[in-house]
Each structure stands twice: as structure tokens, then as C-alpha cells.
Amino acid sequence: MKKAIYPGTFDPFTYGHFDVLTRAARIFEHVYIAVTDNQSKSPIFSVKERLDLIRENIGHLNNVSVVSFRGLVVDFAREIGAKALIRGLRAVSDFDYEFQMAQMNRHLDECLETIFLMPNEKYFFTSSSLVKQVSLYTDRDTGLVPPNVYKALCNRCATIREARAKPE
DSSP states (O other): OOEEEEEEOOSSOOHHHHHHHHHHHHHSSEEEEEEOOOGGGOOSSOHHHHHHHHHTTOTTOTTEEEEEOOSOHHHHHHHHTOOEEEEEOOSHHHHHHHHHHHHHHHHHOTTOEEEEEOOOGGGTTOOHHHHHHHHTTOOOOOSOSOHHHHHHHHHHHHHHHHHHHSOO
């Protein structure tokens, strides 16, 4: 069975992520969307919350599982028998970082391939960081995240805005 891992922070899960995941699910027998806790990205949702938000959107994808992992993705891939890593490429600016990461992963495990997939062009500019940035200042619906994620973002960001507004 050809297994692939789509790793990321997914904070929050966007339609761009969903588009790449759907493309990968058509190619591989099984895809693990693997959520990691990357504190350098300042996540606003816990790993459990992100897992739950993603699961609510992928029920119709029978060959996709949502899991969390810690440590190196190459070790997780070896543990579950995955042969490929899925990475989304939105623009040329993504390529340098993704290329370096793919080369390091290949150095650590030469049997693990990195597959780059491009989302639909309407999601080229979408990033979790930008979605969070907008949500921290407004409840404006950008249409870039599923409804359950939008609702969770509004609730969490309202709490953050309230905390920032309180005098010290």
C-alpha cells in the first residue's frame, strides 16, 4: 500500500490545505494529514483542536487519516511505512525553503520522496499566517477557511483581542 504524509502545523486549516490534501488523496492509497506542534509559528489552536477542525472537513475522504506526531517527519514516516511526503507549493517564494527541507529529509532517509503539489490558483496567496493575521484584527470572512474553522478563529481571536485591550 502506497502511503503518504501531508505534514504541517495547519494553524488554521485552510482551503488551500484542503485542496492539496484532496489532490494527494487521488494519487496515494492512503494519506496521513500529520499535525505537528511547531511553537515557532505561534499556534493559536492546540494540536487537539486542529485535529478536530480538520476531521470535521475530511469525512468524505475515505483514504485520509488525521494524526499528530512529534519529532522528525522522516522518523514518523518510517514508523507508519509511508513512502512520500506531500508539500504544497504556492509560489516561487516557497520553493527555496521547501527544496532545502526536501534535501534534508532525503539526506536523513533516501527512500522517502517529497512530492510537491500546487493548489488551485485561487489559493496561491493563502497562508495560515495571513489568515490568522486578518482574524486577529477583524471577524471578516475571507472565504479562505471552512466554516467550522472560521467560527473557531472568530471565537479564539475575539478572546485574544479582548486580552490585548485590557489595561495592565
